[in-house]
Amino acid sequence: MEIIIVRDADEVGRVAALKIASVVQRDPEAVLGLATGSSPTGIYASLAARVAAGELDFGRASGFALDEYVGIPLEHPESYASVIERDVVVPLGMDASKVRVPDGRASDIEAAVVDYERAIADAGGIDIQILGIGANGHIGFNEPTSSFASRTRIKTLAPQTRADNARFFDDPSQVPTHCLTQGLGTILDAHEVVLVAQGSAKASAVAGMVEGPLSAMCPGSALQLPRRATIVVDEAAAADLQLADYYRYTYANKPVWQRFE
Ligand code: F6R
Numbered sequence: 001m002e003i004i005i006v007r008d009a010d011e012v013g014r015v016a017a018l019k020i021a022s023v024v025q026r027d028p029e030a031v032l033g034l035a036t037g038s039s040p041t042g043i044y045a046s047l048a049a050r051v052a053a054g055e056l057d058f059g060r061a062s063g064f065a066l067d068e069y070v071g072i073p074l075e076h077p078e079s080y081a082s083v084i085e086r087d088v089v090v091p092l093g094m095d096a097s098k099v100r101v102p103d104g105r106a107s108d109i110e111a112a113v114v115d116y117e118r119a120i121a122d123a124g125g126i127d128i129q130i131l132g133i134g135a136n137g138h139i140g141f142n143e144p145t146s147s148f149a150s151r152t153r154i155k156t157l158a159p160q161t162r163a164d165n166a167r168f169f170d171d172p173s174q175v176p177t178h179c180l181t182q183g184l185g186t187i188l189d190a191h192e193v194v195l196v197a198q199g200s201a202k203a204s205a206v207a208g209m210v211e212g213p214l215s216a217m218c219p220g221s222a223l224q225l226p227r228r229a230t231i232v233v234d235e236a237a238a239a240d241l242q243l244a245d246y247y248r249y250t251y252a253n254k255p256v257w258q259r260f261e
Contacts (some may be wrong), residue, residue, distance in 0.1 A: 013042020039132030150183030
């Protein structure tokens with residue numbers, strides 16, 4: 001894991017966007033794994049600004065959303081299909097036909113999740129997976145005790161996750177109880193991952209992910225396993241990291257040839 005601690009939320013978005021930009025510049029047909037929620041909005045805004053400036057082109061890239069709610073209509077403004085369209089596809093100029101979201105409205109959920117996994121495999125796998133982390137340590141909606149081998153499937157949202165996401169809905173009771181999410185095994189298959197976290201509410205989850213034991217109780221700790229995981233956090237989210245000074249020192253002394261920013 002590479003841990004990058006930066007000043008504030010804006011800087012988290014800017015630095016993580018540079019990482020993603022470096023992948024798309026190397027391979028314009030890159031396959032992106034797309035998180036939703038508040039955490040990655042700075043990444044998408046930063047990438048969109050570079051697209052608008054003519055510095056980046058996502059026209060040939062493709063994408064797979066990390067997750068989707070079950071039980072709300074496609075056109076609901078908080079369905080992740082709507083969020084991905086609004087926050088990612090349009091501002092980045094992606095080809096909508098190359099961006100998929102798990103089908104939370106499918107009458108046959110079992111078939112839909114198998115189909116989603118097959119589509120990822122057919123695309124050659126995910127080149128870079130963008131992630132946030134929940135206050136309880138979830139990544140995607142792989143709530144605590146999710147199997148590290150899990151694939152895309154239906155999950156029940158933890159009560160804390162529903163409470164955290166109530167801010168996106170008019171009434172907390174409207175937050176769906178279920179979702180489809182890429183599994184931890186799906187996420188671990190990505191060629192590389194970049195996870196962003198901002199704010200003190202994420203400090204404990206970030207510490208568990210980076211320095212805690214590898215444990216299904218903190219699904220984010222699965223990111224100790226892949227060869228390439230970049231974690232970009234602000235000072236508040238880094239507050240519980242025991243080795244924060246070491247990560248700062250490592251980043252400050254990173255060889256020039258390894259830098260992406
Ligand atoms: C979103 C997702 C979730 C969020 C997490 C943090 O697609 O899979 O894991 O990344 O719940 O949410 P925010 O960013 O809203 O704090």
